[in-house]
Amino acid sequence: MTAVIDASAVRIDGVSRIFGSGSHRVHALDNVSFDARPGEFVCLLGASGCGKSTLLGILAGIDNPTSGTVDVGDRQVGLMFQDSALLPWLTAGGNVALPMKIRGVPRADRKARVEQLLALVRLAGLADKRPHELSGGMRQRVSLARAFAQEADVLCMDEPFGALDAMTRDLLHDELERIWRETGVTILFVTHDVREAVRLGDRVVLLSSRPGRVAEIFDVGLPRPRRIDSPDVAALAVAITDRLREEVVRHGH
Numbered sequence: 001m002t003a004v005i006d007a008s009a010v011r012i013d014g015v016s017r018i019f020g021s022g023s024h025r026v027h028a029l030d031n032v033s034f035d036a037r038p039g040e041f042v043c044l045l046g047a048s049g050c051g052k053s054t055l056l057g058i059l060a061g062i063d064n065p066t067s068g069t070v071d072v073g074d075r076q077v078g079l080m081f082q083d084s085a086l087l088p089w090l091t092a093g094g095n096v097a098l099p100m101k102i103r104g105v106p107r108a109d110r111k112a113r114v115e116q117l118l119a120l121v122r123l124a125g126l127a128d129k130r131p132h133e134l135s136g137g138m139r140q141r142v143s144l145a146r147a148f149a150q151e152a153d154v155l156c157m158d159e160p161f162g163a164l165d166a167m168t169r170d171l172l173h174d175e176l177e178r179i180w181r182e183t184g185v186t187i188l189f190v191t192h193d194v195r196e197a198v199r200l201g202d203r204v205v206l207l208s209s210r211p212g213r214v215a216e217i218f219d220v221g222l223p224r225p226r227r228i229d230s231p232d233v234a235a236l237a238v239a240i241t242d243r244l245r246e247e248v249v250r251h252g253h
């Protein structure tokens with residue numbers, strides 16, 4: 001693996017992924033290239049099936065590209081999913097501690113860090129609650145704390161707020177933006193919600209469907225903090241939606 005140059009935390013270069021063969025062959029990604037600077041918030045936007053999850057899997061090292069390269073240097077890559085995926089038999093604190101336990105962090109250090117992380121997502125004092133005792137939004141906050149417990153330099157988030165109501169999602173956007181600024185982590189955030197992408201991203205990478213290709217990269221350039229319902233966010237979201245629609249029409253799905 002070649003080292004990434006300092007200007008990039010993540011470099012994706014000509015990545016293609018083909019699943020299966022013969023009549024079962026699926027061309028999921030085709031020659032996808034873009035990069036993310038250290039501390040950048042990049043949103044990946046595209047219609048269903050454009051290969052967003054495949055790309056995150058490759059970035060996280062769960063899957064390999066058929067061709068092309070992904071270079072994160074010696075950076076740690078963490079993952080967070082749409083479903084909070086908390087282990088129901090563990091407390092909120094136990095779930096947050098899990099990535100640290102796996103890394104071999106001593107018990108006393110884990111406990112202090114869990115408290116810190118739960119405070120970061122505004123769940124201080126709730127470490128002993130079990131997932132079923134928490135609301136959907138609170139579970140997703142625990143999941144967010146667990147994602148940060150991975151101490152990743154690059155965090156890949158796969159539609160993390162997709163299943164939440166608009167109000168909870170709005171609050172979590174604020175939380176995520178605050179934590180992102182405080183930690184300086186590089187974020188790759190998958191969504192199919194155009195406004196969410198514009199609300200959060202420094203840049204929005206628009207992917208076309210089957211095979212997934214980079215259709216266009218938008219610099220958001222709006223001052224932060226942003227509101228999802230602000231006229232600026234709405235105007236850029238309309239322009240990106242028009243572009244996305246062109247892609248969907250062009251490819252027939």
Ligand SMILES: Nc1ncnc2c1ncn2[C@@H]1O[C@H](COP(=O)(O)OP(=O)(O)OP(=O)(O)O)[C@@H](O)[C@H]1O
Pocket residue numbers: 019020026027028046047048049050051052053054055192
């Ligand atoms: N392991 C696999 N074997 C075969 N085909 C796969 C596999 N994983 C993904 N695919 C196919 O690759 C394409 C891209 O899938 P992927 O899940 O990456 O898309 P996505 O953009 O994340 O979709 P969604 O927004 O619906 O979650 C789809 O056609 C999917 O069926």
